[in-house]
Amino acid sequence: MKVYQSNQIKNIAVLGNSKSGKTLLAETMLFNGGIIERRGEIEQGNTVSDYRKIEQDYKSSIFSSVLYTEWKDKKINIIDAPGSDDFIGGVISALYVTDTALIVINSQNGVEVGTEIHSRYVEKVNKPMAFVINQLDHDKANFEKNIENLKDRFGNQVILAQYSVECGEGFNKIIDIISMKLYTCPAGGGKPEISEIPEAEMGKAKDLYNKLVEKAAESKESLMEIFFEKEALTEEELISGLQAGLVQREIYPVFCVSAKKNVGISRLMDIITEILPLPCDMPAPDTTEGEKVQCNPAGAPAIFIFKTSIESHIGEINYFKVMSGVLTESIDLVNNNTYSKERFAQLFVSAGKNRIKVEKLVAGDIGATVKLKNTKTNHTLSLSGKDWNFPFIEFPNPKYRTAIKPLSEGDEEKLGESLNRMHEEDPTIIIEYSKELKQIIVHGQGEHHLNILKWHLDNVFKLNTEFIPPKIPYRETITKVSQATYRHKKQSGGAGQFGEVHLVVEPYVPDMPNPTYYKVGGQDMKVSVRGKEEFDLPWGGKLIYFNCIVGGAIEARFIPAILKGLMEKMEDGPLTGSYARDVRVAVYDGKMHTVDSNDISFRLAGRNAFKEAFKNAGPKIMEPIYDIEVYVPSDRMGDVISDLTTRRGIVLGMSNEKGYEKIRAKVPLAEMNRYSTTLSSLTNGRAMYNMKFAEYQQVPGEIQDKLIKAFEAQDQEE
Ligand SMILES: Nc1nc2c(ncn2[C@@H]2O[C@H](COP(=O)(O)OP(=O)(O)O)[C@@H](O)[C@H]2O)c(=O)[nH]1
Ligand SMILES: [Mg+2]
Secondary structure, X not given: OOOOOHHHEEEEEEEEOOOOOHHHHHHHHHHHOOOOOOOOOOOXXXXXXXXXXXXXXXXXXXXXXXXXXXXXXXXXXXXXXXXXXXXXXXXXXXXXXXXXXXXXXXXXXXXXXXXXHHHHHHHHHOOOEEEEEEOOOOOOOOHHHHHHHHHHHHHHHEEEXXXXXXXXXXXXXXXXXXXXXXXXXXXXXXXXXXXXXXXHHHHHHHHHHHHHHHHHHHOOHHHHHHHHHHOOOOHHHHHHHHHHHHHOOOOEEEEEOEOOOOEOHHHHHHHHHHOOOOHHHOOOOEOOOOOEOOOOOOOOOEEEEEEEEEEOOOEEEEEEEEEEOEEEOOOEEEEOOOOOEEEOOOEEEEEOOEEEEEOEEEOOOEEEEXXXXXXXXXXXXXXXXXXXXXOOOOOOOOOEEEEEEEOOOOOHHHHHHHHHHHHHHOOOOEEEEEOOOOEEEEEEOOHHHHHHHHHHHHHOOOOOEEEEOOOOOOEEEOOOOEEEEEEEEEOOOOOOEEEEEEEEEEEOOOOOOOOOXXXXXXXXXXXXXXXXXXXXXOOOOEEEEEEOOOOOOOOHHHHHHHHHHHHHHHHOOOOOOOEEOOEEEEEEEEEOOOOOOOHHHHHHHHHHHHHHHHHOOOXXXXXXXXXXXXXXXXXXXXXXXXXXXXXXXXXXXXXXXOOEEEEEEEEEHHHOOOHHHHHHHHOOOOOEEEEEEEEEEEOOHHHHHHHHHHHHHHHHHO
């Protein structure tokens, strides 16, 4: 395969709602470029992009696929992303390494929730975006309505670069405003015949042409002058203006195709190669140290790994973008994240599961390699001496969780390994081994996402598992002062055990002064602080421990044992076994025995005194509360809010944002079970949401009673 130079490479991400036709569009581009001899079909499960068994089973993309095609002496790298929000990770990593997003619109439906979600991510990374209206051959296609939709949502940046003369079954004619020509595709699609625009369309075409030229001129100052002077631009000038407008996100051009009929695709490929920005037209990325790394083939070789996948018979494949320099076969680079030296025995470009060996890849290109030792997604590798690190791809917070366990005992280790591998392939799957909940929790983007994970465990790893309800990480705390005394005494044969502890517990609040007296049993009791220890608890909150012992009632050497005992009880809270937090404890008196007292006696006395005092101190169970943002079409807002209310949610505010109602609320994690599924059915899949841990809050009394009863019942069982 030919070596492409930096100025011959275009990197595009194909995004858009599920079923808009992204995979078929990519397939057709590969076919037109001569990379494949026959076009596969989604229904047959034989496209280049959806090559994994699960994608063939589901007839839909699950992972992003890295593809390429060749067109007019240029290489187009294509990342075909999955449309469903459950697999958003594939979209975000694609956007990191590509320079333009082509957002595919299904002409039957116009702007859909996937259009919305993906375009927001494109906006976040500030990259050029163009709309490709697909399925114009469908009898429900409605080009005019699509444009109205797009303008409503995306504003005046939406500019027609083409329009379809007629849509529906016979769709084969496109008026191209950039070249002011008519493109007519033969039956069966493919290479179009180019002719003059017919008289009947000339008025509309000219009108659109003027709008396009004006918009292009606005994007580049030098063109504005020419435009004022001559009231026209040459095609070359127009293209340079369009490119500037794309890069500045002032123009979102619209193109017309039918991926199925191969209509408009070769003209789209012309446009990709002629108009979309080159990698070096985009701002140079910063390293984490703030150094700009130009996409320059003469620079030091450096690559960024944006995707790791594990393929049967091959093992791990790392996909990367060449950020600088030229990568040659058998080059040695250093992984700046793991400090491992890595040899690139082989370099490939990939078209789905097919890999084509290449000897060189230059700055701006996208490629793949195998057999690296210690390299994963998000790592930067460079020539030794350049300690560049590119920032990690920022994946969204998980918003769906479940617990998982193997069906047969002894499979725990295998499950752990399999889950870790799945996380490597899909970083939006987060695995948590919760010591606290004594569960393995898997976090993902939605129910479907985790069902797909289960599919892999069943079919790839041959591991029988089950999802079980995840426990909630409750916390326990107290609301008032309480005192307790506990004597641990044991006399059995030889040396006995003896320790007695008197202590006070009280709620901790920030900046409270040291205690000077307590009211205990209706009486004032003076205390003087001799020692203070302050702990930031690993599970959040604080423990403050005061030694207020006077007159040597307990020797100083036993003070740590008492602390250890009460810490044990904080880890295994007195009410429900959850972690306790935000307490102050003052040990003010006790008794010891010169022979029988030892550490263990004071540990047990400390633990039990703490437990008793805690239970009398108005103990409360706290639960994790999440901030949630839900975006819904206004006609469904009422339903969504009333559902949130039944989940004990508190709505904090509502605002209108780009055609959506945005609802901000706080909801307890315990009530968020299957939220994505419910939301989707309440809104016909037209809503989106995200959530993030906010704080701990007390649970309502009746729920606290239920939790305590359940814990006691379970405790008795054990
Ligand atoms: N009529 C028509 N159907 C299409 C077109 N493009 C894709 N499809 C169909 O739409 C469905 C989804 O296509 P796919 O490429 O998997 O969409 P993706 O989810 O966006 O990747 C499949 O049944 C395709 O055959 C098109 O241009 N016209
Ligand atoms: Mg697809």
